[in-house]
Amino acid sequence: MFSMLAMYAFFWLMTALGFVRPAPPVVWVMIAAIVGGSSSIIIMPTMAMGQVPDRIARTLEVESAATDPLCVVVAMVLIDLLLTGSEDLARPFFALGREIGLGMVMGVTAAALLVSGIPAMRDKPHGYPVFLAAMLALYALTQGINGNGAVAVLTSSLLLGNAASILPRLIPGAHSEAFTASKTTAIMQDQMTFLIKSFFFFLIGLVFPTDFRMIALAALGVLFIVVLRIPAVLLSTRGMGLGRKEFWFLVAAIPRGLAAGVLATIPFNRGIPGLENLAPGIYALIVFSVIIIAAGFGIVGRLPD
Secondary structure (H helix, E strand, O other), X not given: OHHXXXXXXXHHHHHHHOOOOOOOHHHHHHHHHHOOOOOHHHHHHHHHHOOOOHHHHHHHHXXXXXXXXXXXXXXXXXXXXXXXXXXXXXXXXXXXXXXXXXXXXXXXXXXXXXXXXXXXXXXXXXXXXXXXXXXXXXXXXXXXXXXXXXXXXXHHHHHHHOHHHHHHHHOOOOOXXXXXXXXXXXXXXXXXXXXXXXXXXXXXXXHOOOOHHHHHHHHHHHXXXXXXXXXXXXXXXXXXXXXXXXXXXXXXXXOOOHXXXXXXXXXXXXXXXXXXXXXXXXXXXXXXXXXXXXXHHHHHOOOOO
């Protein structure tokens, strides 16, 4: 919410100063939703490799895992609102609740069906591809019945990933070791993440804008997100007793990634006028947000505890 507020304030100010063409406020909110969440595909490997305190790493992982599907759902609802017009205002928001609810139900159902297969597939060489295929099928099936596939996969993955701690509480005598990820799974996950990130940043390089004004606006937009993240961190971590390093780790963790990049292409492809340069501008913002976390973590890591 604070990131969306930052982007809305950015567009309002840039429009008032004449650097951005005027547009309806709902367009600003849509763009704010597209870049409103941090990227799990960047945060999670960074937390695994960086020297980040454990509770900060867990907090950032939960944030990024939750905001990816949330950005997808909210942005798609706003795109639908722009396409259908203001006279049908209630329909997109009704669809939002329906999609999220149906996605969660499908995710819980899929997890219940798949959890029994974890011990059998745990040490098999093709165990990871089987579960990956199941997640792809879950996404397609949920989308096919007008649910939200991203929420379904997120819900199912969270339940399956935490089965080792959930099942012993529900089923006395269940062995948590049988439901933990094997070394093969961890290696496969690392390789899959590397391939997706490599392809994505290669695509960003191809579409990165060459217009200096657009690059400068993207850099300024990232600064708005950083500034508004400070009160967001203060508000959401009250009572945690954060140290100085922990606080600034949370502030610097603003990378935008795959979700924002994919969503940036949809408005123009769906025929919303005036957004021809949206994708290159957001790709530039993604690059600057990644620079912020890379430089920020390097600087904060050297601060005294």
